[in-house]
Amino acid sequence: MAATLAAETHDSREASHWDRRQVTWFVVAIALFTIYPFVDRALGINRLGSWLPIFVTIILAMGLNIVVGYAGLLDLGYAAFFAIGAYTNAILTSPRSGLVQNGYIPEFLQHFWPAMAISWVVAAIFGVFLGAPTLRLRGDYLAIVTLGFGEIVPNVVVNTPAVTGGPLGLNPISAPPPIPLPGGYDIRFGASNQIAWYFLMFAVGLFSLFLINRLHDSRLGRSWMAVREDEIAAASMGINLVKTKLLAFALGASFSGFAGSVYAAAFQYVNPSQFEFTVSISVLSMVILGGLGNIYGVIFGGLIIASFDRILAEELNGPMHWLGRQTDIAFLEKHDLNSDRLLVFGLALVVMMLVRPGGLFPNARREAELTEESEEVTVRQDQQLYDIRHENEPAVGERA
Amino acid sequence: MEFNGTLFVQYLIIGIATGALIALIALGYTLVYGIIELINFAHGEVMMMGAFFSISLIALSGVSADSAGAAIIGMLLLTLVLAMAFSALLNFAIDRIAYKPLRNAPRLAPLIAAIGMSFILQNIGIYWQGSNPVRPPSIIPLEYRSYNILNEWFALDTTIRFRLLDLFVLVTTIPLLIGLTWFVYRTRIGTAMRATAQDREAAALMGIDVNRTIGTAFLLGGGLAGAAGLIALYYNDNGWYRMGFRYGLFAFTAAVLGGIGNLTGAVVGSLCIGLIWSMSDGFMKQYVSGWGAQWTPSVIFGVLVLVMVFRPSGLLGEQTVDKV
Incomplete structure (x- = not known):
């Protein structure tokens, strides 16, 4: 789907x-x-394990950016899809999962890649499932419904411990098979091989x-932004609102x-407390x-928020206590920066x-919408965009 | 399965008390939403801060369960008043700091700021009382904790319990609700609030100070939340930095169920949610095996999603039309 859409429009202006x-x-x-992992090993920093959840949260942030950033639909329950992805993998591949034990899962599906x-x-299907009934809601109502779903x-x-292991969670979870390299080496995905x-x-x-970049430049990506900026205008230009929003959610x-699924496999463990509301808000x-x-x-x-969450808070504790x-x-001597996570998320917002x-790095179009008097800004930008007169001549509406 | 009347009445009592408690919080959502159409996401945390303030105040005062009866009652009343004042000012300050600059921004900007405020307050809650649930300082004498009014006062021979705590919730909540209604419908500034809710620009043109009116709504809502904080603290015999989140969302569900922006609706919705809560917690398990308190969040959030999707205007709300 993504590939065809991207291929359709690879001449889009922004891509190049x-x-x-x-x-x-x-x-x-x-x-x-x-080169970081090799430096990490050589210098004995031993922080690779912290980078794994950071990568996962960045992937989450990129995905949420499609819904909130591109399509302008505030989703407060994004962690639910994260949970669905992780649990799908766990339920399909973990020997503890009820479905595997009862033989409902065919053998060839019980592996990491499938x-x-x-x-x-499955996560995309749940996106549609949640999106379909909620799309006609106004922005803030939509946010609350997604929050409810996320809870x-x-x-x-x-x-439902029979399927999901309940509060205990599920483990172990299947890791990818070794990838053979020329020269007799294998890349093995074990607990020790970070x-x-x-x-x-x-x-x-x-x-x-x-994929997300291609989507952004595609016809679909441009429809998302059109819908975000003005639904009614977008609909009158022939954009199918329902389809566009559903695809954003999905x-x-x-x-x-x-x-x-990568998260579940890397940590060999899923547990309901990993997918709380705090996760949605941190993303x-x-x-x-x-x-x-x-x-x-x-x-x-x-990178900033996740590395504070996983690395900086711990690393900075020492120097701060010393300073104290x-x-x-x-206060400086006793304070534990790990207890400031919620404050950091909240302050960021x-x-x-x-x-x-x-x-920090505004999208030019998006910024125009979030500031007051946005109308004027966009009008002026558009005029410059479509102005075919000589460049030196001031455009209509521009103040001298 | 035979209908168990005694059990039903028991959970009815708990449900009504819980509903009254939720109503105090839900009114704060509805007051603010009615005027500036903002879901004040930090409202639940204002209630939590009220509870924490009460813990600190009572611990500081030194009044305990061993003190004289008059001292205990006086201290509870004083805490109620001060916790309400504290939460009211806190809510007002939050509005001034985080929402007021965003009055003319797109709708989602203040909502995001409100979510941020909610997290900041939760973290302050962690600094204040730690990250684990705490028990409030003991101020209610032991023999009154399980004091059953039906047995003791009315000499009824029944296993149904109507605890002093249930009465405490009702005698605090009902006067507050009456007071709020009087304020909104009988005073000058209440009239100004209703006018601002109907049409902010027209109200401003009539000489109403809109900012003062909005500030009043935040003060009122915060005050009620502070009272709810103190009540919830002793009703559940525990306080936690996350108590506001759960209560806040349930109360918001109640406000939406009743029709957000509608004061009567908020109370009706709250009673419904209180009843659903207590029935799901205790009464349903004799009909559905395996049912219990662990399913209650799903049930209430399910109600939230269904109401939002099928009747966003709520039970008593008017159909609002989206402006172009």
């Missing part, structure tokens, strides 16, 4: 809009992430980034299916911090809304 500096940044980022593909589809899913998971998992997640992340959800705060609708901004926002002892400030509603 990268200047040299952006390409350099992108290449540098890829290179850094590629399970991952199915998780992707129901973990609750049902806890209460480099393999790191690159698997990195690859899934890049693959998602590629495709947005599908990426969390990816993230969920939302990444999208908002980075910049709604700008995928690179979202990735950056995800030096300066005799009891409030401060960004008040100071920079477009995020």
Whole structure:
């Protein structure tokens, strides 16, 4: 689906809009992430395990960006799809799962790769299932319904132990088979081999980034943005609102299916408490911090918040306690930064809304909508876009 | 299965008390939504802060279950008043800091800010009382905790329990509800609030100070939430930084069920949710095996989703038309 849509419109203007500096940044980022695991091992940093959940949350943020950033539908229950992805994988492949034990799952499906593909589809189906009845709701009502859905899913998971293992969760979960390399080496996905998992997640992340970029530039992607900016105008231009919004929900959800199944496999364990409301909001705060609708901004926002959550809070505790002892400030000495997670998510949301509603790296179009007097801005931009007169001549409506 | 009347009445009592408690919170949602169409997501946390304030205040005062009866009752009344004032000011401050600058922004901007405020307050709650549930300081003497009014006062020979705590909820809640109704329908500023809810611009043109009116709505809602915090604290005999989230969402469901923006609706919706809550917690298990409190969140959020999807205007609300 995504491939055909992307192929249809690969001449889109924005796709080729990268200047040299952006390409350099992108290449540098890829290179850094590629050499990091080896540096980590060589220097004995031992932080690879923390990068796995960071990658997962970034994939989640990219997926949520489709729903909130591109299509403008505020989804407060995104963790539910993450849970559905993770549990689909677990239920299909874990020897503890009731369905596997009773022989309902054919043998060839009880492996990582088929399970991952199915998780992707199942999450998308749930996206449609949730989206279909809620699409006619106004923005804030839609947000609350998705929140309700996000609360129901973990609750049902806890209460159906026969299928999901209940509050105890399910483990182990099937890992990908070894990938043979030339020269007799294998890449093995064991609990001890975190480099393999790191690159698997990195690859899934890049693959998602590629797909989402193609979607953004496709006809569907442009319809999302049209719907986000003005539903009525979009409908009168012939965009099918129901189909467009449903696809936003489904495709947005599908990426969390990816993230969920990889997450479940990497940690060999799923448990309902991993998919609480806090997860939905932490992912939302990444999208908002980075910049709604700008995928690179979202990735950056995800890096900041997730690395605070998983690495920085622990690493900074030591220096802060030291500073507290030096300066005799009891607060600095005793305080545990790990207990500030909710504050960080909350501040990201409030401060960004008040100071920079477009995020750190605003999407130009999206920003125009979130600020006051947006009408004027868009009108002026459009006039410049379609102005065919000589460049030096001031456009109508532009102030001298 | 035979209908168990005694059990039904028992859960009816619990349901009504719970519903009254939820109504205090739901009114805060409805007051604010009625005027500025904002789902004040941090409202549940305002209630939690009211509860935490009460814990600290009572612990500080040194009044305990061993003190004289008059001291206990006086302290509870004082805590009620101060917790209401604290939560009212907190709610007002939240509005000034986080929502007021976004008054003319798109609808989702203040909602996102409200979600952020809710998380900030939860974290403050963790700093204040830790991340585990705490028991409130003991102030109600032991013999009154399970004091059954039906046995003791009316000398009825029944196993149905109508505890002093249930009465405590009702005698606190009902006067507050009457007071609010009086305020909104009988005072000048209440009239201004209703006018602003109907049409903000027209109200401003008539000389109503819209900002003051909005501030009043936040003060009123916060005050009721503070009272709810104190009541919930002793009704459940526990306080937690997450108590506001759960109560807040259930109360929001109640406000939507009754028709958001409608004061009577909020109370009716709250009683419905309170009854659904208590019946699902205790009464349903004799009809459906395996049913119990663990399913209650799903049931109530299911109600929320169904109402939102099929009747977004609620039971008593008017059909609102989306403006182009």
